Amino acid sequence: xxxxxxxxxxxxxxxxxxxxxxxxxxxxxxxxxxxxxxxxxxxxxxxxxxxxxxxxxxxxxxxxxxxxxxxxxxxxxxxxxxxxxxxxxxxxxxxxxxxxxxxxxxxxxxxxxxxxxxxxxxxxxxxxxxxxxxxxxxxxxxxxxxxxxxxxxxxxxxxxxxxxxxxx
Amino acid sequence: xxxxxxxxxxxxxxxxxxxxxxxxxxxxxxxxxxxxxxxxxxxxxxxxxxxxxxxxxxxxxxxxxxxxxxxxxxxxxxxxxxxxxxxxxxxxxxxxxxxxxxxxxxxxxxxxxxxxxxxxxxxxxxxx
Numbered sequence: 447x448x449x450x451x452x453x454x455x456x457x458x459x460x461x462x463x464x465x466x467x468x469x470x471x472x473x474x475x476x477x478x479x480x481x482x483x484x485x486x487x488x489x490x491x492x493x494x495x496x497x498x499x500x501x502x503x504x505x506x507x508x509x510x511x512x513x514x515x516x517x518x519x520x521x522x523x524x525x526x527x528x529x530x531x532x533x534x535x536x537x538x539x540x541x542x543x544x545x546x547x548x549x550x551x552x553x554x555x556x557x558x559x560x561x562x563x564x565x566x567x568x569x570x571x572x573x574x575x576x577x578x579x580x581x582x583x584x585x586x587x588x589x590x591x592x593x594x595x596x597x598x599x600x601x602x603x604x605x606x607x608x609x610x611x612x613x614x
Numbered sequence: 615x616x617x618x619x620x621x622x623x624x625x626x627x628x629x630x631x632x633x634x635x636x637x638x639x640x641x642x643x644x645x646x647x648x649x650x651x652x653x654x655x656x657x658x659x660x661x662x663x664x665x666x667x668x669x670x671x672x673x674x675x676x677x678x679x680x681x682x683x684x685x686x687x688x689x690x691x692x693x694x695x696x697x698x699x700x701x702x703x704x705x706x707x708x709x710x711x712x713x714x715x716x717x718x719x720x721x722x723x724x725x726x727x728x729x730x731x732x733x734x735x736x737x738x739x740x741x742x
Contacts, residue, residue: 502616503623530628557631571637573688574627592684593625 471559472528475540480553482526487585491523491604494579496560498530499542501575507594508546514597515550522583523604527552530560530575582607615695616723617675619706624679625687627695641693644671665718668698672716676706 474480485492495511497504515525531539539554561572573592580589615627651660652670671693678686703719
């Protein structure tokens, strides 16, 4: 009985540990293992954009996030991209980055792995691209948005959150 | 498959992302509920065909997008993309009177818009 209890406790601990881990399948475009957590909790906002090279909206809107990153990267925020193209369409993802002169760091993962990571993180099924996740300067996920979001709204959101934190 | 609202592409569904088991079950439940009939254009359809179901689900998708209900958006979008593999675009137009018009496009994917930079007349020239 006690042994069963220990086994169950061990399994539960293992499940909790696995659930908290980021997707191991994500890599940088240099092929090194990549984690979203590597880019968080350094006193800046991190806007994670999940994109795909064949996503029409991503192709149309990416320039706004490139500009956003350019303006904010040395101050209060950065963009981190996650491509769901996977290794099969890696070349297309690289072309996307080059074509749009994407200036922010990017990770790439298999579509199912990224969707699973998203679901584990947010509790919701992955809907489509683009999808945005907003991590505050302490690295906590504070908001998400399915579909494109104007960068002015992101700035407004960041300022609103900062003001709310200052209030006693 | 792309969803466009008033001409603006809002969201793109990727059929190569496998559906989680729970989501697949939910789509099955949607099918079963629609088997019992659906209200469409002011009347109750006892045996809706696939296109009528698609219009009904697309209406629900529009509502969920307007109300920012992520889970419902995910379910309705997945239903449309998975049950109708040929569906390429869902175009939603909202009229001034508030009426919503939905167009389902099967035969053409949305083309990427490409920026074309025209040379400006006189560019590089010095005028005196």
